[in-house]
Amino acid sequence: MTDQSGVLADVRRGMIPAHIYNDRELFELEKERVFGRSWVFVAHESEIPNPGDYVVRRVLQDSFIVTRDEEGVIRAHFNMCLHRGMQVCRAEMGNASHFRCPYHGWSYRNDGRLVGLPFHGEAYGGEAGFKRKGKRLLSAPNLAAYNGLIFISMDQDAEPLEDFLGDFRFYLDYYTRQSASGIELRGPQRWRVKANWKIGAENFAGDMYHTPHTHASVVEIGLFREPKAAKRKDGCTYWAGSGGGTTYKLPTGDLDERLRYVGYPQEMVDRMKQTLSEDQLRVVGDDGFMISAATIYPNLSFVHNWPKVADTDQVLPFISIRQWQPISEDETEVLSWFAVDAEAPEEFKALSYKAYLMCFGSTGMFEQDDVENWVSLTNTAAGSMARRLLLNSRMGLLEDGTEVVPPLMREQFHGPGVAHVGYGEYGQRALLSHWADHMERPARSAPRVDASMAGCIPVVAARS
Amino acid sequence: MSTIRSALGAHASRVQRTGRTLPFNEERHLIAHQWLVDEAWLLDAQAYEEWLDLLTDDIHYLMPVRVTTALGAGYDTSPGMAHFDEDKYSLSRRVARFLTEHAWTEDPPSRLRHHLSNVRTFAADDPDHLVVESATLLFRNRGDVREGALVSAGREDLLRLTPDGWKLARRTIMADDAVIRMQNLAIFL
Numbered sequence: 146m147t148d149q150s151g152v153l154a155d156v157r158r159g160m161i162p163a164h165i166y167n168d169r170e171l172f173e174l175e176k177e178r179v180f181g182r183s184w185v186f187v188a189h190e191s192e193i194p195n196p197g198d199y200v201v202r203r204v205l206q207d208s209f210i211v212t213r214d215e216e217g218v219i220r221a222h223f224n225m226c227l228h229r230g231m232q233v234c235r236a237e238m239g240n241a242s243h244f245r246c247p248y249h250g251w252s253y254r255n256d257g258r259l260v261g262l263p264f265h266g267e268a269y270g271g272e273a274g275f276k277r278k279g280k281r282l283l284s285a286p287n288l289a290a291y292n293g294l295i296f297i298s299m300d301q302d303a304e305p306l307e308d309f310l311g312d313f314r315f316y317l318d319y320y321t322r323q324s325a326s327g328i329e330l331r332g333p334q335r336w337r338v339k340a341n342w343k344i345g346a347e348n349f350a351g352d353m354y355h356t357p358h359t360h361a362s363v364v365e366i367g368l369f370r371e372p373k374a375a376k377r378k379d380g381c382t383y384w385a386g387s388g389g390g391t392t393y394k395l396p397t398g399d400l401d402e403r404l405r406y407v408g409y410p411q412e413m414v415d416r417m418k419q420t421l422s423e424d425q426l427r428v429v430g431d432d433g434f435m436i437s438a439a440t441i442y443p444n445l446s447f448v449h450n451w452p453k454v455a456d457t458d459q460v461l462p463f464i465s466i467r468q469w470q471p472i473s474e475d476e477t478e479v480l481s482w483f484a485v486d487a488e489a490p491e492e493f494k495a496l497s498y499k500a501y502l503m504c505f506g507s508t509g510m511f512e513q514d515d516v517e518n519w520v521s522l523t524n525t526a527a528g529s530m531a532r533r534l535l536l537n538s539r540m541g542l543l544e545d546g547t548e549v550v551p552p553l554m555r556e557q558f559h560g561p562g563v564a565h566v567g568y569g570e571y572g573q574r575a576l577l578s579h580w581a582d583h584m585e586r587p588a589r590s591a592p593r594v595d596a597s598m599a600g601c602i603p604v605v606a607a608r609s
Numbered sequence: 610m611s612t613i614r615s616a617l618g619a620h621a622s623r624v625q626r627t628g629r630t631l632p633f634n635e636e637r638h639l640i641a642h643q644w645l646v647d648e649a650w651l652l653d654a655q656a657y658e659e660w661l662d663l664l665t666d667d668i669h670y671l672m673p674v675r676v677t678t679a680l681g682a683g684y685d686t687s688p689g690m691a692h693f694d695e696d697k698y699s700l701s702r703r704v705a706r707f708l709t710e711h712a713w714t715e716d717p718p719s720r721l722r723h724h725l726s727n728v729r730t731f732a733a734d735d736p737d738h739l740v741v742e743s744a745t746l747l748f749r750n751r752g753d754v755r756e757g758a759l760v761s762a763g764r765e766d767l768l769r770l771t772p773d774g775w776k777l778a779r780r781t782i783m784a785d786d787a788v789i790r791m792q793n794l795a796i797f798l
Contacts, residue, residue: 235677235679236677236678236679236682237676237677237678237787238676238678238687239678239679239682241679331687331688331689331690332674332687332690333674333687333690334674334687334690334692334789335674335787335788335789336788336789336790336791336792336793336794337788337789337790338792338793339755339792340792358711359713361709361711362706362709362711362712362713363706365706365709365711366702366705366706366709367702368702454698454699455698456698478788483690494616495616495617498616498617498689498694499617499694499699502691502692502693502694502695502699503699503702503703506692507692507789507793507794508672508692508693508703508793508794508795509793510702510703510706512793513712513714513793513795514711514712514713514714516714516792516793517713517714517792517793518713520755520792521752524754524755
């Protein structure tokens with residue numbers, strides 16, 4: 146195996162060897178060391194509201210049935226029959242009390258238990274040959290939820306999800322807890338792009354600098370009330386715990402005025418005031434920053450923006466949650482959901498959805514130009530010249546490492562972590578530093594499970 | 610197709626097809642077929658301003674997200690989610706964007722070919738309307754590195770006779786992919 150320590154050292158000082166965006170050997174390491182231990186998003190509880198509801202989602206190539214069993218417990222079963230390995234569920238969503246393997250007819254209840262084994266007596270000699278009792282589909286090694294967001298970790302000994310998210314939870318609440326009922330998700334739209342998964346994750350983690358140029362067209366066609374994309378530099382970027390993101394600077398006003406400015410009706414503002422913490426409200430009301438894009442390491446991103454959805458001055462905010470699901474070193478499946486507060490008025494939900502479709506997702510006018518850049522970058526990163534080039538990702542730092550602008554003081558920004566006003570690549574560097582920390586540590590080898598023992602490993606269920 | 614629920618289609622015309630396929634030598638079929646072929650040419654040429662003029666002011670342009678569900682589930686589109694769920698305003702913004710000098714995803718432009726087939730025309734419950742089904746296969750190629758990408762879809766259109774000729778009042782596009790294999794849908798189908 147190639148020694149990657151030089152690559153990781155360059156990444157840590159903000160000089161990015163261009164080939165990391167299209168390198169098969171690094172991708173193989175990412176599978177083991179990044180996706181083998183991180184908490185990876187798979188679904189939101191609102192996608193499976195009723196007993197028996199399920200969605201099938203992947204962590205890399207591993208297919209999991211994420212389901213709510215008859216007792217309402219959320220589970221994630223590895224989608225592979227214990228007998229010959231066939232997928233027991235070949236739909237991507239639905240409602241089922243049981244999953245029956247199409248190969249030999251073994252069937253499992255939606256809580257994972259093996260309940261049907263044709264000719265058990267004749268073929269195996271009954272329990273004496275194969276103990277059906279207590280057998281179940283393999284559980285995801287680790288499963289947990291925060292604000293309804295369900296994550297899987299492939300590491301049985303992963304740190305608790307809340308510790309992994311750390312202080313980023315403060316920012317996650319803006320996207321996922323605007324009322325006590327939380328959000329509901331629609332989608333995802335799914336499409337494949339010939340781009341490396343890290344590029345989107347980095348972009349959402351802190352790239353305010355691309356907005357005025359990449360997205361010039363969206364401003365030119367009058368989709369925003371603010372006519373100058375260069376205003377983006379008045380916002381701040383932040384990094385806290387396992388994630389970071391960008392904000393917009395809001396015009397002067399109090400909390401209510403600022404939330405209404407981005408298009409929230411007063412009744413939603415009132416609910417946010419009950420649900421969010423004092424400091425969360427101060428970031429908006431006192432500090433004047435509104436969250437926009439963000440990424441949780443490794444590959445889950447968020448976006449919040451407020452375009453016009455009709456030929457009036459009214460703007461409507463929307464939220465999207467998106468995952469950069471790696472297919473290979475040069476291909477990513479994007480899963481893009483629309484999210485909205487479950488208690489929002491129906492008319493708001495409809496118009497917020499319209500705002501989402503116009504801006505992000507498979508047809509979104511922002512996303513179209515982003516992906517064009519990322520595909521082109523990935524193409525060019527495959528060759529030998531890309532192995533000679535170190536990309537400069539040091540924005541916000543002088544050559545000696547001092548910061549161009551000091552971090553915001555506590556009284557200027559009431560959120561946790563470190564925040565800086567203006568353009569910088571603090572978030573991208575923090576994300577890739579996490580990546581480097583994982584890439585240099587071999588993953589523990591996972592315990593093997595033999596089918597005659599399946600069910601003996603601890604069964605993990607998400608707290609909901 | 611008319612059973613697909615859209616979150617934003619409340620304004621859409623409710624006119625529906627009646628009866629069987631019109632004969633291929635019947636004038637109304639010929640009109641509808643030519644309309645679609647002429648439209649495909651405009652979409653290939655990315656002549657989007659002219660294309661926008663062919664849409665009625667109450668256009669509803671819908672492309673649901675397809676999902677893989679078990680046989681008998683009763684649905685094969687994602688509830689409440691689409692790729693396109695458009696009215697005239699949102700389509701006009703998309704077209705306006707392509708006319709700026711900063712729509713990078715189409716600069717340089719893609720090479721596009723909308724292959725059109727399986728055209729079937731139906732009378733509607735209003736004499737000034739026709740319902741037309743068709744299949745479209747879009748080939749899109751960009752640059753010189755990547756192979757081209759395809760989107761295959763069935764469409765149901767509602768055409769309306771207006772003082773300015775026949776216009777598109779409603780379109781439902783049923784892609785045959787659950788996971789779109791194209792970098793974006795910066796195109797129209």
